[in-house]
Amino acid sequence: MLVIRPIRASDFDALMLCAEESGHGFTSLPVDADLLQGRINNSLESFAKHVTSPGMEGYLMVAEDTETGEVAGTTGIEAAIGLDNPFYSYHLTKVVHSSRKLNVHNIVEVLTFGNNYTGATEICTLFLRPEFRGGLNGKLLSKCRFLMLAEFPERFADVVFAEMRGVSDDDGNSPFWQWLKDNFFSIDFTLADYLTGIGAKGFIADLMPKLPIYVSLLSEEARAVIGQVHPKTRPALRLLEKEGFSCRGYVDIFDAGPTVECLRHNIESVRHSFNATASVREHSSAQHYLISNTDFAGFRATAAKAALDPETNHVVIAPEVAEALQVKDGDRLRLIAMEE
Structure with a gap:
């Protein structure tokens, strides 16, 4: 892991x-x-x-x-x-060089330094x-x-x-x-x-x-x-x-x-990530999530299987995942659902 x-x-x-x-x-x-x-x-x-x-x-x-x-x-x-x-x-943009009198109309690309x-x-x-x-x-x-x-x-x-x-x-x-x-x-x-x-x-x-x-x-x-x-x-x-x-x-x-x-x-x-409360125990879910703790100085994130209960907003994670994230039961997590 x-x-x-x-x-x-x-x-x-x-x-x-x-x-x-x-x-x-x-x-x-x-x-x-x-x-x-x-x-x-x-x-x-x-x-x-x-x-x-x-x-x-x-x-x-x-x-x-x-x-x-x-x-x-x-x-x-x-x-x-x-x-x-x-x-x-460099910013790639277009400028127009044109002369109605000569019936010339050219669109050219330029790179502008900034x-x-x-x-x-x-x-x-x-x-x-x-x-x-x-x-x-x-x-x-x-x-x-x-x-x-x-x-x-x-x-x-x-x-x-x-x-x-x-x-x-x-x-x-x-x-x-x-x-x-x-x-x-x-x-x-x-x-x-x-x-x-x-x-x-x-x-x-x-x-x-x-x-x-x-x-x-x-x-x-x-x-x-x-x-x-x-x-x-x-x-x-x-x-x-x-x-x-x-x-x-x-x-x-x-x-x-x-x-x-x-x-x-x-x-x-960012839009689809969400917070949930950790429940640490073994589970059989096959759904992968990207999971992080919510401690900035001690930030941890990993990809692991988890079981989400939408009604209680609890997420079950295995003990080894909790150890990797340095979290325990009741701690707040942030998650994103992942696909293989």
């Missing part, structure tokens, strides 16, 4: 392993000891902090195998992005190690964040978004970045991605073109990947789309991967 819990100081080596296995383009998990230690420290402070409105808190969690104690993956939430370091994106997601909540750092992929593990790692958003709304913004990894090859080369590099930068995509991951973003403001870029001027290879996701990211994108997330034309400034967003109260798992 996997259980989601807040990261601990002792999880550093496991987080570094996730960073090494995640590959190129995973900006929020760079292979940098100081940065990863900083993220752990910030998460420890954030989980312990009393919060009434979203700020610079970052909540980093891991999935732990309850049988072996091994860390299977990681997932996170940034409460309000761009308050300490600027968050950049900081429009400042203050929004970002769901990020989702990585499940290959040997743990399968069953409900991927859904647990993603959807556990929505249980947290539903139970503790005061900690998060109204707009929730996720950056999806864009197209790059096995060596980390991005067709979109190649065009930017040839015209405005002189560094490789992997270095630019790494510098962004460690917070060294000054080069972006210094070198990135500030005026809108006409998409028609880009190379054919760069145009083809705008708004496209890396093959390994497609399952994560499909899951978010089922939750109600959609792209409103914002893409990453390096690999042009899409940014998807949804209003917090419109996220399917």
Whole structure:
């Protein structure tokens, strides 16, 4: 059984392993000891902090195998992005060039540089190690964040978004970045991605073109990947789309991967999650639920079978599930019904 819990100081080596296995383009998990230690420290402070409105808190969690104690993956939430370091994106829009006199009417696409997601909540750092992929593990790692958003709304913004990894090859080369590099930068995509991951973003403001870029001027290879996701990211994108997330034309400034967003109260798992009282005993129900406790500092979530009694609003969970969630009879739970 996997259980989601807040990261601990002792999880550093496991987080570094996730960073090494995640590959190129995973900006929020760079292979940098100081940065990863900083993220752990910030998460420890954030989980312990009393919060009434979203700020610079970052909540980093891991999935732990309850049988072996091994860390299977990681997932996170940034409460309000761009308050300490600027968050950049491109917005893909259309402009019209027309002349009635010449009977010419052209609609062209442009990429506009900006900081429009400042203050929004970002769901990020989702990585499940290959040997743990399968069953409900991927859904647990993603959807556990929505249980947290539903139970503790005061900690998060109204707009929730996720950056999806864009197209790059096995060596980390991005067709979109190649065009930017040839015209405005002189560094490789992997270095630019790494510098962004460690917070060294000054080069972006210094070198990135500030005026809108006409998409028609880009190379054919760069145009083809705008708004496209890396093959390994497609399952994560499909899951978010089922939750109600959609792209409103914002893409990453390096690999042009899409940014998807949804209003917090419109996220399917937030809308359909519910509270119930725990009854701890053996049962024979076959219905799967994603279940969390309601203790923020000691947050726990897992995927397990449970038996719900709608009339009494009690849910029967097995003793091993109660142990994983650190709850007892009479404690309050939050649940989402799940399908295999």
